[in-house]
Amino acid sequence: MEMFPYASMRDSFDLRSYVVLGPDDTKGRDVADVVRYALHGGASFIQLRAKHADVRDIVAMAADIAAVIEDEGKADTVAFVIDDRVDAALEARHKGIKVDGVHIGQDDNDPQEARRLLGRDAIVGLSAKTPDDMRRAEALPQGTVDYLGAGPWHETSTKPDCIVVGDDGVKHTLDAATLHALHALTTLPIVVGGGVKAADIPDLAASDADGWFVVSAVTAADDPEAATRELVDAWQAVRGDTMHDHPAAALLPTTLPAALSIASTDSSGGAGVPVDIKTMMANGVFAECVICAITAQNTKGVTHLEELSPQAIVKQIDAVYDDIAPAAVKIGMVPSIEGINAVADGLQANKATNIVVDPVMVATSGAKLINDDAIATLTSRLFPMATLITPNLPETRVLLETIGSSIDPQDEDGMEQAGLAIAQHFGCSVLVKGGHGLADANDVLVNADGTTQWFRGERINNPNTHGTGCTLSSAIAANLAKGQTLVDAIANAKRYITGALRQMLELGTGSGPFDHAWMWR
Numbered sequence: 116m117e118m119f120p121y122a123s124m125r126d127s128f129d130l131r132s133y134v135v136l137g138p139d140d141t142k143g144r145d146v147a148d149v150v151r152y153a154l155h156g157g158a159s160f161i162q163l164r165a166k167h168a169d170v171r172d173i174v175a176m177a178a179d180i181a182a183v184i185e186d187e188g189k190a191d192t193v194a195f196v197i198d199d200r201v202d203a204a205l206e207a208r209h210k211g212i213k214v215d216g217v218h219i220g221q222d223d224n225d226p227q228e229a230r231r232l233l234g235r236d237a238i239v240g241l242s243a244k245t246p247d248d249m250r251r252a253e254a255l256p257q258g259t260v261d262y263l264g265a266g267p268w269h270e271t272s273t274k275p276d277c278i279v280v281g282d283d284g285v286k287h288t289l290d291a292a293t294l295h296a297l298h299a300l301t302t303l304p305i306v307v308g309g310g311v312k313a314a315d316i317p318d319l320a321a322s323d324a325d326g327w328f329v330v331s332a333v334t335a336a337d338d339p340e341a342a343t344r345e346l347v348d349a350w351q352a353v354r355g356d357t358m359h360d361h362p363a364a365a366l367l368p369t370t371l372p373a374a375l376s377i378a379s380t381d382s383s384g385g386a387g388v389p390v391d392i393k394t395m396m397a398n399g400v401f402a403e404c405v406i407c408a409i410t411a412q413n414t415k416g417v418t419h420l421e422e423l424s425p426q427a428i429v430k431q432i433d434a435v436y437d438d439i440a441p442a443a444v445k446i447g448m449v450p451s452i453e454g455i456n457a458v459a460d461g462l463q464a465n466k467a468t469n470i471v472v473d474p475v476m477v478a479t480s481g482a483k484l485i486n487d488d489a490i491a492t493l494t495s496r497l498f499p500m501a502t503l504i505t506p507n508l509p510e511t512r513v514l515l516e517t518i519g520s521s522i523d524p525q526d527e528d529g530m531e532q533a534g535l536a537i538a539q540h541f542g543c544s545v546l547v548k549g550g551h552g553l554a555d556a557n558d559v560l561v562n563a564d565g566t567t568q569w570f571r572g573e574r575i576n577n578p579n580t581h582g583t584g585c586t587l588s589s590a591i592a593a594n595l596a597k598g599q600t601l602v603d604a605i606a607n608a609k610r611y612i613t614g615a616l617r618q619m620l621e622l623g624t625g626s627g628p629f630d631h632a633w634m635w636r
């Protein structure tokens with residue numbers, strides 16, 4: 116997971132004076148030293164382009180460059196990106212090195228993948244030389260790319276392969292007229308480079324370019340500071356102090372689908388509302404909660420339980436729906452008839468949809484979590500509202516008993532029959548979870564129309580299973596909130612929980628919890 120403590124520069128980077136450099140370009144001089152000279156000369160953007168270095172060396176160079184930018188008091192104004200290597204940029208950012216993003220070409224990482232990996236705060240620059248490149252960049256989802264790099268203005272030995280060869284087989288450099296046509300195809304700012312020297316700046320500054328980028332004009336100069344200043348001054352002489360606009364996409368607010376957990380707390384954090392929130396967050400939704408009871412609990416058992424009043428439950432549900440209406444709901448432990456009625460009334464009044472009910476009855480520790488007389492209310496009030504209920508085998512047996520069925524869910528055929536009896540009785544889909552069986556972790560989805568789907572899971576020999584049911588049901592609700600089909604929501608939730616169980620987290624002296632943020636470690 117990325118731990119980047121700096122403000123994003125996506126809405127403040129300055130493309131006007133863009134210096135690209137790496138160890139191959141600086142004539143034996145230290146790259147960070149040349150960056151310092153370029154900054155003294157007025158460089159507004161720095162790119163590390165180290166074509167022959169490995170990730171470790173790139174990250175080490177990036178640390179030196181970021182330190183120089185910081186030392187020069189320009190960390191808030193001069194953006195610093197890494198060429199090509201999204202992996203190195205990620206690693207540097209993870210280490211807290213101020214790398215503001217990447218520059219990628221048409222043959223490098225896919226821009227959407229780079230954006231996904233780096234997150235919404237990073238700058239993603241993309242090379243685009245042809246009308247097709249421009250159109251493809253423009254067709255990307257808004258906010259994928261922040262600027263475009265075009266060229267070459269002249270053929271250049273720094274990157275001989277960057278020359279555009281037309282359909283006629285003739286090599287083309289970029290001129291003001293071609294740039295004008297490219298510019299018309301995009302809303303993104305364009306920085307232009309390739310063989311650019313000080314003498315080119317008046318023409319470039321009079322074109323649609325939003326800035327210049329150079330390698331050799333600065334890195335090969337005996338005095339990189341003076342060379343940078345000459346370029347900066349020549350641009351400023353034509354353009355004055357005007358900077359390019361930033362694409363509005365960088366400023367777009369994010370939004371998240373919300374999912375709601377209606378359940379009870381577990382003070383040990385391994386089950387109930389705390390774990391539902393962790394799971395929902397890990398599965399990419401905004402988690403909300405309605406507390407029905409508080410338990411004093413750890414991996415060894417429950418030592419105290421105190422319910423909230425029905426009024427408090429309804430008020431919480433109303434508050435949630437009145438503002439951030441959840442796209443899916445998971446219902447867990449609601450211990451009493453009054454509580455269950457309050458939940459049903461609250462959800463009905465707010466026209467809740469995508470309801471997943473985990474019919475919590477007994478904790479992994481053996482503690483009873485629902486009053487016996489409340490089971491009938493749970494099934495009669497909440498099941499008919501549910502999209503899905505997720506009983507484990509012991510809960511399936513209790514439910515079969517309540518509907519007077521003698522089916523035994525001891526094997527796959529029995530699980531299917533049991534699921535069908537329950538689904539048809541209550542008019543909702545049922546996921547009969549086989550995790551309490553001995554040999555496997557196969558679950559079956561049975562719909563009220565009789566259709567079934569098996570989800571075959573790897574049985575992980577992990578004794579720590581506290582909160583498994585809560586986790587699976589809230590992951591399913593999170594996936595439904597994201598718009599997934601029921602089948603996809605279950606399949607993805609099972610993948611998530613399998614990954615979590617595989618980590619073999621060891622906490623507590625009883626049946627312990629597992630690591631809900633496993634995929635971010």
Ligand SMILES: Cc1ncc(COP(=O)(O)OP(=O)(O)O)c(N)n1
Pocket residue numbers: 133135162164198199218219220221222223240241242263264265274306308328
């Ligand atoms: C600002 C800027 N523009 C273009 C490029 C070239 O990127 P790419 O086409 O991926 O070629 P390489 O630099 O990776 O050889 C750039 N680096 N910077």
Ligand SMILES: Cc1ncsc1CCOP(=O)(O)O
Pocket residue numbers: 135266267271272273274277308309310311328329330331332
């Ligand atoms: C990286 C790159 N992309 C297009 S041209 C180029 C190299 C520019 O180098 P120089 O300024 O030395 O011609």
Ligand SMILES: [Mg+2]
Pocket residue numbers: 198199218219220221223
């Ligand atoms: Mg590249």
